[in-house]
Structure formats: C-alpha cells, structure tokens
Amino acid sequence: xxxxxxxxxxxxxxxxxxxxxxxxxxxxxxxxxxxxxxxxxxxxxxxxxxxxxxxxxxxxxxxxxxxxxxxxxxxxxxxxxxxxxxxxxxxxxxxxxxxxxxxxxxxxxxxxxxxxxxxxxxxxxxxxxxxxxxxxxxxxxxxxxxxxxxxxxxxxxxxxxxxxxxxxxxxxxxxxxxxxxxxxxxxxxxxxxxxxxxxxxxxxxxxxxxxxxxxxxxxxxxxxxxxxxxxxxxxxxxxxxxxxxxxxxxxxxxxxxxxxxxxxxxxxxxxxxxxxxxxxxxxxxxxxxxxxxxxxxx
Amino acid sequence: xxxxxxxxxxxxxxxxxxxxxxxxxxxxxxxxxxxxxxxxxxxxxxxxxxxxxxxxxxxxxxxxxxxxxxxxxxxxxxxxxxxxxxxxxxxxxxxxxxxxxxxxxxxxxxxxxxxxxxxxxxxxxxxxxxxxxxxxxxxxxxxxxxxxxxxxxxxxxxxxxxxxxxxxxxxxxxxxxxxxxxxxxxxxxxxxxxxxxxxxxxxxxxxxxxxxxxxxxxxxxxxxxxxxxxxxxxxxxxxxxxxxxxxxxxxxxxxxxxxxxxxxxxxxxxxxxxxxxxxxxxxxxxxxxxxxxxxxxxxxxxxxxxxxxxxxxxxxxxxxxxxxxxxxxxxxxxxxxxxxxxxxxxxxxxxxxxxxxxxxxxxxxxxxxxxxxxxxxxxxxxxxxxxxxxxxxxxxxxxxxxxxxxxxxxxxxxxxxxxxxxxxxxxxxxxxxxxxxxxxxxxxxxxxxxxxxxxxxxxxxxxxxxxxxxxxxxxxxxxxxxxxxxxxxxxxxxxxxxxxxxxxxxxxxxxxxxxxxxxxxxxxxxxxxxxxx
Numbered sequence: 001x002x003x004x005x006x007x008x009x010x011x012x013x014x015x016x017x018x019x020x021x022x023x024x025x026x027x028x029x030x031x032x033x034x035x036x037x038x039x040x041x042x043x044x045x046x047x048x049x050x051x052x053x054x055x056x057x058x059x060x061x062x063x064x065x066x067x068x069x070x071x072x073x074x075x076x077x078x079x080x081x082x083x084x085x086x087x088x089x090x091x092x093x094x095x096x097x098x099x100x101x102x103x104x105x106x107x108x109x110x111x112x113x114x115x116x117x118x119x120x121x122x123x124x125x126x127x128x129x130x131x132x133x134x135x136x137x138x139x140x141x142x143x144x145x146x147x148x149x150x151x152x153x154x155x156x157x158x159x160x161x162x163x164x165x166x167x168x169x170x171x172x173x174x175x176x177x178x179x180x181x182x183x184x185x186x187x188x189x190x191x192x193x194x195x196x197x198x199x200x201x202x203x204x205x206x207x208x209x210x211x212x213x214x215x216x217x218x219x220x221x222x223x224x225x226x227x228x229x230x231x232x233x234x235x236x237x238x239x240x241x242x243x244x245x246x247x248x249x250x251x252x253x254x255x256x257x258x259x260x261x262x263x264x265x266x267x268x269x270x271x272x273x274x275x276x277x278x279x280x281x282x283x284x285x286x287x288x289x290x291x292x293x294x295x296x297x298x
Numbered sequence: 299x300x301x302x303x304x305x306x307x308x309x310x311x312x313x314x315x316x317x318x319x320x321x322x323x324x325x326x327x328x329x330x331x332x333x334x335x336x337x338x339x340x341x342x343x344x345x346x347x348x349x350x351x352x353x354x355x356x357x358x359x360x361x362x363x364x365x366x367x368x369x370x371x372x373x374x375x376x377x378x379x380x381x382x383x384x385x386x387x388x389x390x391x392x393x394x395x396x397x398x399x400x401x402x403x404x405x406x407x408x409x410x411x412x413x414x415x416x417x418x419x420x421x422x423x424x425x426x427x428x429x430x431x432x433x434x435x436x437x438x439x440x441x442x443x444x445x446x447x448x449x450x451x452x453x454x455x456x457x458x459x460x461x462x463x464x465x466x467x468x469x470x471x472x473x474x475x476x477x478x479x480x481x482x483x484x485x486x487x488x489x490x491x492x493x494x495x496x497x498x499x500x501x502x503x504x505x506x507x508x509x510x511x512x513x514x515x516x517x518x519x520x521x522x523x524x525x526x527x528x529x530x531x532x533x534x535x536x537x538x539x540x541x542x543x544x545x546x547x548x549x550x551x552x553x554x555x556x557x558x559x560x561x562x563x564x565x566x567x568x569x570x571x572x573x574x575x576x577x578x579x580x581x582x583x584x585x586x587x588x589x590x591x592x593x594x595x596x597x598x599x600x601x602x603x604x605x606x607x608x609x610x611x612x613x614x615x616x617x618x619x620x621x622x623x624x625x626x627x628x629x630x631x632x633x634x635x636x637x638x639x640x641x642x643x644x645x646x647x648x649x650x651x652x653x654x655x656x657x658x659x660x661x662x663x664x665x666x667x668x669x670x671x672x673x674x675x676x677x678x679x680x681x682x683x684x685x686x687x688x689x690x691x692x693x694x695x696x697x698x699x700x701x702x703x704x705x706x707x708x709x710x711x712x713x714x715x716x717x718x719x720x721x722x723x724x725x726x727x728x729x730x731x732x733x734x735x736x737x738x739x740x741x742x743x744x745x746x747x748x749x750x751x752x753x754x755x756x757x758x759x760x761x762x763x764x765x766x767x768x769x770x771x772x773x774x775x776x777x778x779x780x781x782x783x784x785x786x787x788x789x790x791x792x793x794x795x796x797x798x799x800x801x802x803x804x805x806x807x808x809x810x811x812x813x814x815x816x817x818x819x820x821x822x823x824x825x826x827x828x829x830x831x
Contacts, residue, residue: 022672190668194732196629198682199655202648208681212672 028292035288038281045278049097058088060095061246081266083256092248093271099249100230100275103163107229108222110168115175116218120206122176123183134180137173145170149241158244163236167229178221182214216293223286227279234275250275301328301367302504303352303472308364310347310356310528321347322528324364329472329521332502336519336536338509338551340751341722344528345508349474352506353391354381368472387417390465394477396457400449406460407433407445413467432463435500437493454615455486462493469501476508483614483778488822491518510751512551513823516540524548554752556759556785559805561767563606563788568639570772571626571740572602576634578618578625595621596632597796603789605739608766608773610787610804612780612819618796619776623742626774627658638740656686659733663745665725669717675728676713679703682736702731706761723754727761734765742774747782759785780823784808792816 029035053060063086070082080090122133149166156162186192187210195205234251236242243249250271257268310322322344329335337345351362354373366373368389373381393399401409410429414420420428426445433441436459449457458478465473475494479487491514498505507519515522515536522540523533524547532545543549578596595618603609613619625632628643628651636644643654662668669678679702680695690698700710706727717725726746733741743762747755759782766773777783783790783804790807792800792815800813811817 190662190664191670193624193629194660194662194668194729195681197627197655197658197660198732198736199652199685200681201685208673209670213670215672 025289025292029288032288032291034284035292038284038288041277042281042285045097045274045281046101049094049101052094053091053098056088056091056094058091060091060248061087062091063087080270081264083267084260084264089253089267089270093250093253093274096248096250096253096271097274099160099243099247100233100251101278103160103167103233103249104226104229106164107167107171108225110164111171111175111225112218112222114168115172116179116211116214118172119176119179119181120183120210120214123180124187124202124206124210126184126187130180134177137176140170140173149236153241158241160243160247163233163242166236167232171225171229175218175221175225178217179214182217183210186210186213219293220286220290223282223289227282230275230279302331302333302369303506304328304365304367305348305352306365306367308348308351308362308366310344310351310360310362312357312360314359320528321360322351322362325525325528325530327521327523327530327533329504329506331471331504332498333521334498334505334507334519335521335523336507336509336515337523337525338512338515339525340510340551340753342527343525345525346476347528348525349391349476349506349508352474353385353389354378383417386413386465386470387468388470389472389474390468390470391474391476392458392461392465392478394480396454396461396481399461400457402449405446405448406452410460410464410467413464417468428467429463432467433460435466435497436460436463437489438463453486454482455490458482458486458490459493462490462497466497466501470503472504472506473498474506474508477510478507479514480509480511484780484822485614485818487514494518512540512752524551550753554756556756556782558763558785560608560763560786560788563604567604567606569602570605570607570639571774572635572637573626574600574635574637576600576622576625576632576636578621578630578632595796596625598634599793599796599798601791601798601801603740603772603774605772606766606770607789608775608787610783610790611774611776611793612778612783612790613793614778614819616795617793619793620744622793623660623744623774623776627660627742629660652685656682656736657739658742659736659738659740660742660744661726661729661733661746663748665722665729665749668729669725671717674714674716675703675720678717678728679713679732679735682732686736698735699731702735703728705734705765706731721754722750723758726750726758730758730761730765734769737769738771740772740774742776744776745778748777748779755782762786780808780820792819 066086068082068084068086080088080093082088083092118133118137122130145166148170149162152162152166192205192209195209200208230250233242233249234254237249237251238255242251253271254268254275257264257271260267305325305327308322308325309320312319312321325344325348327335327337337348339345347356347360350356351360352366352368352373356362362374364374368384373384376384400406407426407429410432411420411425414425414428429445430441433445438444438456438459444452444456449460452460462478473494478494479490482490494505495518497503507515509515519536521534522536523530524539524545525531526547532539532543532548539548540552543552576596576599577594579592579594582591582593597618599622601609611619611622621630624630626636628636628646632644634644635642638654638658643651646654669675673681676696676699679699683690683695683698687695696713699713703710703713708724708727708731712720717728720728726749730746746762747758750758762773763786765771773786775783775786787804790801790804791798792807792813794815800807800811800816807816808820811820
C-alpha cells in the first residue's frame, strides 16, 4: 500500500454515505401506519404526563371540599371528575402516569444494560463461565418474585426506588437469555473470526461486533418489557406493596377505582383507559419494530 | 420430434414494494421426450425462476405471462387442483440443498412413500416394496436398513439420492433438476450425474437441468439455453454452442476458466512458516470424570511454506483443510509445533499473538458472512489499523482505506456504504482489502472463490495473483476447486480425513497423481476436458 497515491488528496467525507441497516429499518418503520400512530400517541402521553400537572389548577393531594366523588364536569375544572376524597382525577392520573412511565423506563433500561452485558459475556466466553453465569440466572428465576419484593420492603421500608430495583432485578433475566442465545449464534460467524485474526481484543469484539448485531431482537424485546413492567408495578401497587400515598400510579388508581366501581365508574375507567392505550401503543410499536428490523435485507 | 414441454414467451414479474421487477423476459425453449436441456446462467439470471414457474411454485408476488405447454396443455391456465396432480406425477423436481429439502423429523421411507400414497394410491406393504425398489435403483446401500433412517443419518450424496428417489417415484415424464450437484463434493457430484443419466435411459424421461457449471453441461445435456438478466441469449445443441459460441456472453462464460500458472518463487527463498505434527481435535462428549471423547479433525500434518510461495490445500468437505488453516494461524487450539520465521508460535497466548496478527491475515469463504452488517466498509477495513497502528489518526486511516480499496479495484467512494449494498464478488474484494491493509506476509485464503460465479471467480483469482506478485505475498490457499488451485499454487497438499495423502509440486500432482484418491478427484473434476479445451 503506497502512501503516495493521488486519490488520497480527495477530501475525506466526500464519499457518498450508504444506507445503514438502522436507517433502512427506520424507513420501513415510518411506512407502518399503526406503529407510527402509536409512536405519536406515546410521545403525546409522555408530554401530557410531564407537562400536564403544571397546567391544571389542582395539585396532587389538593382536596376540593365542594366536590367529593363527582363525575366529569366543567364546574371547578374537574374535567374527569374527582375521587372519593375530592381530589382531581385528571391531575392524579397524570401524576400516576409519571410514576408508571418512569418505573417502566428505568426498570427497562436497567434490565437492558445488565441483560445485554451479562448475556453477551456469558455467550461469548462460553464454557464453564457460561455455565456458571446461566445457572445463576436459573437460581434468580426460581426465587418467587413476591417473596423478593416483600423481603426488600421489610428490610428497606417502602420506597419507590425499591420498586425500580426489584423489577429491574427480575426483568434482566429474560434479556440475558435472549442475548446469550443471539451471541452463541453470532460468535461462529466469519466476521467474528476475522476480528480474531485481526487481533481485536475480546472486549472490543463484544462491544463492536456482537452487541450491535444482536440489537434487533433486543430492541423488540425492550418494547415488550416496558408494558410488562408497567403491569408489574400496577400489580404491586394493587396489592399495596407499591407507591405510597399521596403519590400514586396507574395501578394504584385502578385498584382504588375497582372499589368504587359501582358508584363512581369514571374512577376505574379513566386510569384504565390511559394504561390500556399506552400498552396498546407499545405493543403496536414493538410489532412494527420487529417487522422493520427483520433481517431479510442482510 | 414432438415437444414434451414447450415454454413460449414466458415472462415473470415480481411486484416488489419498490416497483415491478422483471425476472424473466420472453423466454422460449422446448424439451422433447427423453432429452436433456440445460439452462445455464450465473446467479440472478432467472434460471431458477423459470423452473419454479414451470411447476407453478412461484411466490405470490410473482406474475407469469406467456405459455408453458406440457403435453399440449398450458400449465399457466389449469386449476390449482389439476396442477397438484401434475406435480410429482408428471413433472417432479429436485433441489440444490439436500440438507434442507428433506423433513428431518420423518424417516426417509415415509417421505418417499408419501408421494406414492398421494399419486398412485399405493399403501401398506406394496408401498414399502416400491420404496425399497426405488432406493435400490438410486444406489442407496442396504435399502432394507436405510428405509427406516432419518435424514441426519445420511451423507449429503445419499440425501440427494433420496431426493431423486422421491422425484422418480411416479415415473415422471419430466424431471426438473435445480443445481442438484452444486452442494456436493466433486466425486459425489460425478456419481449423482451418472445416476441421473442411467435413470433417464431407463425411464425415458426428459430432464430440465439448471446449473451454473458449464463443465457439467458439456457432459450431460443434449441442448443448452444460456440465460442472462432473465433472457435466453443463446440456445442450441450443446456441442454446437460450446464449439462455436455466437453470443459474447456465452463466449465469456466458456472462457471463464482459471487459466495460467503461477510463476514459481525463487528456490532459495527462506521458509516462512512450517508446522510439525499438527493435530486438532474437538471434544464430542465432555465428562467430568473418566475419558472425554474427541473427534480428530487434523491428525498429524507436517508442512512448510517458503516466502512468496503458494501452498494449495485440497480436499473434500470434512477433510480437515479449513481446520488445518485456522490452526496454523492460531485461531484454533492445536498440538504440535508451528513456526513462523523460525520462532515457535504454538505456545503464544492471545496477547503474545497480537503483534504477529498483522503479518498473518485471512480471507474467508462466505462473502456474506465475513463482513459485519452493521459497520461501514471503511470501518470494517480500518479495524485492523486501530489495533496495530493506534498512533494513526482518522485522516491517515481514511487515506489507507482509500488506497486499499483502490488496490482491490473498488471505487473508494464506496467506503461509507454498508456491506449489504454490495455483490458477492465486491464483498470478497472488501474482505481482501481488510486483510491487505495491514501489509501481511502470509495470507490464508479459505475457499475465497467458492461462493462466487465463475466469471467473478476468474477476476478475483487474477486480482489475488497480481497482489501476490506486487507485494511478494505468501498464500495458503484452501479449496476444493482443483482448477482454481492449479492456477494459483506452487505446491499442493491433498487431504483426506485429517491426513495428507499426497503432496508435491502442483504440476506433478495434476499431471501425474500417484494416489487413487487424487486420481479420482481429478477425474471427477472433469479436468481432463478443461485441459483439452
């Protein structure tokens, strides 16, 4: 390779940029109407949950002494009614959305990071290490989740971060298994072998070659984890192990709504509608991502 | 001569989301009874689409126009129900991949018997009797035992025989063979072709033979139709077309046989790499206590390569040639001494090997699997520089990438594109550029041309030969394709079941092989004819 080649003078960056698989997938995703509508709706829900409470006249624990358990009305600006204690339902649903969505986000992110690293290392190193690491996962699987949560509550007291931790500690297990499976299939590929032949370090092979190529199924799985985590938090809160008053979440609101189902149906319907729409959107988006990342183009 | 199958102005259009693509344009040909027509072309020429259209097995996206007349009946117009009776009964088909075209969960006797139950209403012992007869005819040893085997218990050649038995079960008038021997070793390939010929004589059936391999066509087909870009560019009697090709493309295909010989390296060149008693074994069963079981892939091989020389390693699949190559580059654990420039490298660990990696490079067989799909071509090529020349900055690396791409005759402007945008031949060039950018001394070429079309193959071989001359490279060339090995190697090593059975200067091996196995290999590869041509 001579360095006096004339074309070296060509300015770097003049070369046309090719279409990466990521951009190709994005293009296909944008053609999927259901997925795009879901994405837009999700973004809207997030914005409303974050910004909404500031715009509404009522606070989270503020009681309107004139309206106990009233239905949706414009009077007193209770657009979706109030609960039995006279607190504005819309305000509470939006605050609850913040909690539910942030639990989902944090727990999914934690499970993503731990699961991907754990799975990739386990699959790549293989042999005895793989065996030990996966047996640990099996042990974690066999611990009853509720038992784990109750134990954490007893030791550390009720705390929203405990919910993050407990859910994250369980959700990464599936992710680790998925990534390990992907890694086992990928590590026999010739480009991994070529990287070995180039003398690339193991850590770089994992981060530069393995993880980017395993990311397709991982992204899809994350979109399925998010609704799972929201449901899990709702379930914990429903049982009274979740967030504490006056803070609330969609799960808590639904559980309160169930008690008042006959006298004040809006208390069940409103938070349920928010939760259902969010879950629908996430599932549609997950479907769309799966189709878009289909490796047919490879 | 009445035509059994008459394809008349057949066009097939695929309705893709990006717009319609015409895969086959106005193709016409005909086959008479007990005649063989070969449909020849490189990948993407539309030959397989033509054959699947004949069976009406096209995917839903495709639309076929024109006419396919079988015994005077237009197959494009008959009802699907009627077509089911034609398929397997009058026309049957065998495919390229014997490994995947049998259902792994059913015994082979049942899979063949199913055809008979469906079309001939043969059941019970009569069915089994006929299956045994068929297995016998296609030359499966011990048919009584094999009839109850599962596909995984059979070798590739035997599976293809089972496929043929299945296709012949109803004594079809037309057999469509879509690259039936491509996935098989050369010696097995010859046996399968002989079998097809004798069965054709016995049953008097016509064969539509689809292949990219012209040396097979010459031996096998009465008529030939050459396809390119979905069109038939030339057709006629095989011998006439081969002896007197009229179309440029046919001429190019016929010419696309690796020619020339390598200039020998100077005799006093120092030995670059040598190996003594190299053994590689893979664990089959691991036991905590007691003896583990091993499969010995390489069983004690000695070899040496001089600087500037090419050592060809030849063998059929499973002979251990790729394993040997990987062991020499220390990509696999092995026993025995490996010396690189006098220094023993067999004991070095990963970090000990790292400085040597830039001098020992490798190009793999599969151009689709050897490039990471998520990296740009520039990143792929420059990855080695990041490891071995960490002092280089972005600009310098980019300059090196440009030079490397130019060296393998690719447009450097392609460097920001991704592998999936390139053809097989281009990808193989990228893989070569990735190896060359480190200025290696020894290059392991593991079947670098096997996955490519003939015409592309020839160009890659020319490129490899030029690069060797220019940089004084030493090649370790692994291949099952004897004509390619012959065009490139100084020395040849013939491997079988993990051992070297014959070695010597390549001229001696090719003109005067001693071992019967080498002779069989050469004969099966139709080399005699290519020498005559």
